[in-house]
Amino acid sequence: MKKGFALVLICLLLLTACSSNSGSKNSGNTAADTGKTENTAATEPAQAKEITIWAWDPAFNIAALEVAKAEYAKTNPDVKINIVEYAQADIIQKLNTGLNSGTTKGLPNIVLIEDYRSQSFLQSYKDSFYDLSSSIKGTDFADYKSGPTSLDGKQYGIPFDSGVTGLYLRTDYLEQAGYKLADLQDIDWKKYIEIGKAVKDKTGKALITLDPNDLGLIRVMIQSAGEWYLKEDGKTPNIAGNAPLKEAFETYKELTESNVAKVHADWSQFVAALNSGDVASVPTGNWITPSITAEASQSGKWGIAPLPKLTVNKSVHASNLGGSSWYVMNVDGKETAADFMAKTFGSNVEMYQKLLTDIGVIGTFKAAAGGEAYSQANEFFSGQKIVSDFAAWTEQIPSVNYGINTYAIEDILIVEMQNYLNGKDIDSVLSDAQAQAESQIK
Amino acid sequence: MHQTNSKLRFRTKSVLTGWSFVLLAVILIFVFYFYPMLQALILSFQTGTGSNLTFTGFDNYSRLLSDKTFIVSVKNTFIYLLVQVPLMIILALFISVLLNDSKLRFKGFFRTAIFLPCVTSLVAYSVVFKYLFSGNGLVNTMLLKLHLVSAPIEWITDPFWAKITIIIAITWRWTGYNMIFYLSALQNIDHSIYEAARIDGASASRQFFGITVPLLKPIILFTSITSTIGTLQLFDEVMNITKGGPGNATQTISQYIYNLSFKYAADFGYAATVSYSIVIMIALLSFIQFKVAGDKNG
Numbered sequence: 001m002k003k004g005f006a007l008v009l010i011c012l013l014l015l016t017a018c019s020s021n022s023g024s025k026n027s028g029n030t031a032a033d034t035g036k037t038e039n040t041a042a043t044e045p046a047q048a049k050e051i052t053i054w055a056w057d058p059a060f061n062i063a064a065l066e067v068a069k070a071e072y073a074k075t076n077p078d079v080k081i082n083i084v085e086y087a088q089a090d091i092i093q094k095l096n097t098g099l100n101s102g103t104t105k106g107l108p109n110i111v112l113i114e115d116y117r118s119q120s121f122l123q124s125y126k127d128s129f130y131d132l133s134s135s136i137k138g139t140d141f142a143d144y145k146s147g148p149t150s151l152d153g154k155q156y157g158i159p160f161d162s163g164v165t166g167l168y169l170r171t172d173y174l175e176q177a178g179y180k181l182a183d184l185q186d187i188d189w190k191k192y193i194e195i196g197k198a199v200k201d202k203t204g205k206a207l208i209t210l211d212p213n214d215l216g217l218i219r220v221m222i223q224s225a226g227e228w229y230l231k232e233d234g235k236t237p238n239i240a241g242n243a244p245l246k247e248a249f250e251t252y253k254e255l256t257e258s259n260v261a262k263v264h265a266d267w268s269q270f271v272a273a274l275n276s277g278d279v280a281s282v283p284t285g286n287w288i289t290p291s292i293t294a295e296a297s298q299s300g301k302w303g304i305a306p307l308p309k310l311t312v313n314k315s316v317h318a319s320n321l322g323g324s325s326w327y328v329m330n331v332d333g334k335e336t337a338a339d340f341m342a343k344t345f346g347s348n349v350e351m352y353q354k355l356l357t358d359i360g361v362i363g364t365f366k367a368a369a370g371g372e373a374y375s376q377a378n379e380f381f382s383g384q385k386i387v388s389d390f391a392a393w394t395e396q397i398p399s400v401n402y403g404i405n406t407y408a409i410e411d412i413l414i415v416e417m418q419n420y421l422n423g424k425d426i427d428s429v430l431s432d433a434q435a436q437a438e439s440q441i442k
Numbered sequence: 443m444h445q446t447n448s449k450l451r452f453r454t455k456s457v458l459t460g461w462s463f464v465l466l467a468v469i470l471i472f473v474f475y476f477y478p479m480l481q482a483l484i485l486s487f488q489t490g491t492g493s494n495l496t497f498t499g500f501d502n503y504s505r506l507l508s509d510k511t512f513i514v515s516v517k518n519t520f521i522y523l524l525v526q527v528p529l530m531i532i533l534a535l536f537i538s539v540l541l542n543d544s545k546l547r548f549k550g551f552f553r554t555a556i557f558l559p560c561v562t563s564l565v566a567y568s569v570v571f572k573y574l575f576s577g578n579g580l581v582n583t584m585l586l587k588l589h590l591v592s593a594p595i596e597w598i599t600d601p602f603w604a605k606i607t608i609i610i611a612i613t614w615r616w617t618g619y620n621m622i623f624y625l626s627a628l629q630n631i632d633h634s635i636y637e638a639a640r641i642d643g644a645s646a647s648r649q650f651f652g653i654t655v656p657l658l659k660p661i662i663l664f665t666s667i668t669s670t671i672g673t674l675q676l677f678d679e680v681m682n683i684t685k686g687g688p689g690n691a692t693q694t695i696s697q698y699i700y701n702l703s704f705k706y707a708a709d710f711g712y713a714a715t716v717s718y719s720i721v722i723m724i725a726l727l728s729f730i731q732f733k734v735a736g737d738k739n740g
Contacts, residue, residue, distance in 0.1 A: 124492020
């Protein structure tokens, strides 16, 4: 009996040992993941002197963080900053599971969230993000950024990259088809397709590459007209009777039917299509610049023009695609994290110049746009001052409320888009999508 | 009296000792299997995004029935099930019979080659398949070179071909796995049965259908149930090759659960409901398979 009891005790002891072990591992795993930090948790007991940041894209966001880290170290050398790189999908998963489990262990101090998704996090986990209203001013940043980064009048996010769109063009193909870059200033999508047909005839090259699973182009088009999948309240589906959305769908169909579009299935195929010279243009966010300039042999062959516009609803030649912003989590070390953000991305004009020249990041901090780096000519784009163009367009981007259901609605629309391309009538396409969105979004 | 008392004490002692051996496993099973299952069941009666959950009774379950995306996902999953599982079982059976032939040389090599796919990483092989079947991938290049097609097949971006691609991928990976079960079962069949059949003049196909298949019945049942469960939970291939697209032409139930939890505004309550629908389907299908194919005592 005694032996049996002892065994039970040993088992229980083992169990608790296991669980406490996994707990401590969890809190330290972010440091282990970076591979850069040693065991420093014990060195500074009182004030949080160590913060952890999660972000994706080493060439863009992580590189920007490294610049900010170096900048902050000048005034706060005793704060240790761990930068951890995860894929965006992994960050979303980790955040959701972490926040939902109710334990803040293992969460970072600062996290990068895509603008389309930010409201779903802010609204779903209300007290998990730190109010930055006293650290930064939302009005210091591009206006269209305030929707995604604030909630109930409080500023939660530090607006970061702009996602401002432009029309990247192969000027050499255009010339063969008899067009100059100047011919593509202030055009609408109809004219764009017309030019595309000429390019296809003369060069055999596709005008654009499209992913049937990604309606980014539709998002770009409707935002340029100040509309979204949802109404202003961010809740009511706005699909049936949405004139810009209807025109966007029609334009998309025309693109596929006039034989000027090439199809790709993922990011690497997308970039391959640009770099191999298979397509003559890319209407997308400015974050594509590093991928285009990566193909050095095409230097001098690219130019940028303003985004074509829709014909309805005062559509403008500026839109946004996939920008993101920084968020401070409401966990230990939030003050330090907020201070770091306020002193770097929240105010440092100098740093933004460095971000631009070194990495190509176009921020949304208004004061930075006056800096010298913003008006520099870009050799790859035949000396075009692309950044000052982008910065100017950033100011024109219509502000819309993304709400929390962008991707849920988009998945409905992707299916309806296939139906539309297969011949279903546009009005029933949109009204069916509306009905489905209404039943799914609650 | 003293004697029975000590006997009793010995019995209690041995029972307790026995329990203490399995206690750790029992506790772990309760903590990591039954507790999460119960939690998920409770979660399936709640709605809301993230941590703003409220009890709404059977709302999620009634939503399930009117959810077009869910219905399409179920339909897709069953297409895989109805096409791929029989295809794979028959193929595995066929290959295993070939490889069991005593006259065959390099048996070890062939067995290893066919089994090898199922030890590869799910994600790694999916990514390789994605590139093999991409617009200008190896498969299209070969088909074009051999003049079997005049234009590249849109393996990944066409709704029909995307399904075919997924079916080819899972067949490639799992046939070898099932083959191993059949091989080991075949080796347990006494050779004298075949000899007797041959003497009686039974043809090879007669031997296959008259001896091999009936004797492998329990194994066929086992593999078809595990394959059914595997197919109903299909996720990695679809996620990595087509992401469920084009549209939701290849989306499976598991991928829909992932989308509900992580791609859309985290709706864990509804995701748990969809998960439970898989549990119910697996339970029903396994029950039917046992009834149809199993022995009375199976």
